[in-house]
Amino acid sequence: MLELDILRDKREEVIAGLKKRGVGKDILEAVDTAVVLDEKRKTLQKQMDDQLAQINNISKEIGSLFGRAKAGDEDAREKAEEAKKKVADFKALVSKVESEHQEVKAKISELLYDIPNVPHHSVPAGAGEDDNEVYQDAAKALPELGEGAKPHWELGEEYKLFNFEWGTKLTGSGFPVYTGKGAALERALISFFLSEATMAGYLEVMPPLMVNEDTARGTGQLPDKEAQMYHVEKDNFYLIPTAEVPITNIYRDVIVTEEDLPIKLTGYTPCFRREAGSYGADVKGLNRVHQFDKVEIVQLSHPEESYEQLKGMLKQVEGLLIKLGLPYRILRLCGGDMGFTSALTFDFEVYSPGQKRWLEVSSVSNFETFQSNRMKIRYKNGKGKPTLVHTLNGSALALPRIMAALLEMNQTENGITIPEVLVPFTGFDIIRKN
RNA sequence: GGUGAGGUGGGUGAGUGGCUUAAACCACCGGUUUGCUAAACCGGCGUACGGGGAAACCCGUACCGCGGGUUCGAAUCCCGCCCUCACCGCCA
Numbered sequence: 001m002l003e004l005d006i007l008r009d010k011r012e013e014v015i016a017g018l019k020k021r022g023v024g025k026d027i028l029e030a031v032d033t034a035v036v037l038d039e040k041r042k043t044l045q046k047q048m049d050d051q052l053a054q055i056n057n058i059s060k061e062i063g064s065l066f067g068r069a070k071a072g073d074e075d076a077r078e079k080a081e082e083a084k085k086k087v088a089d090f091k092a093l094v095s096k097v098e099s100e101h102q103e104v105k106a107k108i109s110e111l112l113y114d115i116p117n118v119p120h121h122s123v124p125a126g127a128g129e130d131d132n133e134v135y136q137d138a139a140k141a142l143p144e145l146g147e148g149a150k151p152h153w154e155l156g157e158e159y160k161l162f163n164f165e166w167g168t169k170l171t172g173s174g175f176p177v178y179t180g181k182g183a184a185l186e187r188a189l190i191s192f193f194l195s196e197a198t199m200a201g202y203l204e205v206m207p208p209l210m211v212n213e214d215t216a217r218g219t220g221q222l223p224d225k226e227a228q229m230y231h232v233e234k235d236n237f238y239l240i241p242t243a244e245v246p247i248t249n250i251y252r253d254v255i256v257t258e259e260d261l262p263i264k265l266t267g268y269t270p271c272f273r274r275e276a277g278s279y280g281a282d283v284k285g286l287n288r289v290h291q292f293d294k295v296e297i298v299q300l301s302h303p304e305e306s307y308e309q310l311k312g313m314l315k316q317v318e319g320l321l322i323k324l325g326l327p328y329r330i331l332r333l334c335g336g337d338m339g340f341t342s343a344l345t346f347d348f349e350v351y352s353p354g355q356k357r358w359l360e361v362s363s364v365s366n367f368e369t370f371q372s373n374r375m376k377i378r379y380k381n382g383k384g385k386p387t388l389v390h391t392l393n394g395s396a397l398a399l400p401r402i403m404a405a406l407l408e409m410n411q412t413e414n415g416i417t418i419p420e421v422l423v424p425f426t427g428f429d430i431i432r433k434n
Numbered sequence: 435g436g437u438g439a440g441g442u443g444g445g446u447g448a449g450u451g452g453c454u455u456a457a458a459c460c461a462c463c464g465g466u467u468u469g470c471u472a473a474a475c476c477g478g479c480g481u482a483c484g485g486g487g488a489a490a491c492c493c494g495u496a497c498c499g500c501g502g503g504u505u506c507g508a509a510u511c512c513c514g515c516c517c518u519c520a521c522c523g524c525c526a
Contacts, residue, residue, distance in 0.1 A: 042483090045483065045495080046485065049496085050494075053494060055506085056495090059452085060507080062452085066452080081506095083506070
């Protein structure tokens with residue numbers, strides 16, 4: 001949620017930024033409407049506060065009048081009764097202003113919830129993924145695996161690494177069961193990613209996999225992305241679509257000390273996504289599933305340092321891909337392809353030689369104050385004034401597509417070789433048939 | 435799931451309808467004193483929104499788990515919910 005001050009004081013920048021996202025006219029209008037309503041809100045609050053102050057003063061008088069009346073002062077008793085009537089009049093006025101005030105406040109926050117984050121100045125305008133900018137292409141020479149290169153779903157079957165039928169039987173499509181060395185490799189990748197993150201100074205946390213409504217609202221999954229989450233109705237809990245949700249919300253309504261920044265957290269969790277409306281090659285094999293494993297990195301940063309921290313996170317993710325020996329490229333997302341809450345997002349894609357296509361494996365974003373404003377995550381600046389932090393997060397990394405690319409890249413006549421960095425975590429260096 | 439006790443500022447904790455403008459202590463910050471450190475003493479010490487001001491700051495309103503209600507007036511009384519603790523039941 002954007003801050004109202006920004007909508008008012010930097011209106012032109014906000015409008016220009018939102019246009020890069022290609023938002024509709026209604027959203028652009030919401031910017032001005034919110035500012036106008038906020039002026040109305042201030043007027044109403046002044047009225048309300050003044051009236052309440054009157055009531056408070058009269059009530060105090062009544063208190064002392066009653067004291068005198070008890071001592072036998074009949075005159076005071078009469079005065080007290082008169083004062084009561086005066087309060088009743090004020091209360092009638094107040095309740096009218098108060099409900100109007102509430103109404104205006106509710107309208108303002110409705111409008112604010114509908115306005116997406118303003119893109120960073122470096123974000124290119126664009127409608128969708130075709131307009132994303134290749135920021136860095138490390139895959140100079142794409143691997144040639146010859147005619148025999150198989151996609152990971154064939155390898156998975158051949159080497160018995162995962163079983164989609166079992167998952168379909170147990171739950172439904174998109175819930176794979178990992179088996180044997182496939183399960184072991186999955187586990188090893190999780191350990192490897194966590195180990196790299198903690199060595200880079202991130203504190204490991206294992207959060208709950210279900211969250212309440214306030215938490216889902218904090219990081220922006222509610223109200224606009226409700227349909228993407230699984231909902232446990234009986235308890236009104238949501239299955240997390242990413243560890244970002246519980247991990248960032250740990251600091252909801254917290255004022256941290258400036259010296260504690262940046263706060264760096266990492267966590268492994270399964271992620272649950274309903275992802276309605278996909279089909280075809282997109283959902284084949286491990287390309288897109290409803291439940292998958294991911295290691296997430298999260299930072300709460302000083303506003304002046306957040307873009308420096310973002311670079312550090314890119315380096316972190318890049319390091320993982322280099323160590324795994326996977327060809328990758330980095331995209332700077334255009335306005336139309338960026339998430340609702342993000343100011344700047346870089347996507348990492350690895351090359352899948354068996355499918356001859358790029359697969360997204362990480363998304364690293366700076367949300368600036370968009371999330372922290374909703375969550376009220378603040379630090380005290382030099383003057384002791386609470387100030388919103390910047391929040392950032394990134395996948396480091398999402399497992400299924402890494403698994404897919406890894407298997408496809410390392411297939412040989414003798415079996416699937418394991419990258420050297422993973423061997424301490426797997427305990428084996430090659431996967432052979434049976 | 436049952437029964438009981440609770441939820442007050444950063445922490446401990448007093449307050450059962452108006453002398454509360456939420457006491458006191460601890461922690462923290464500033465000052466005085468002082469070979470140094472410490473102690474002692476004095477002062478300050480929450481959040482949000484609004485009004486005034488160039489600013490320091492001043493003023494108003496709201497906030498004692500959350501939401502309603504009673505009352506001229508609620509941390510205090512009433513109702514609902516959430517959470518914590520203890521014991522019982524169930525259980526990996």
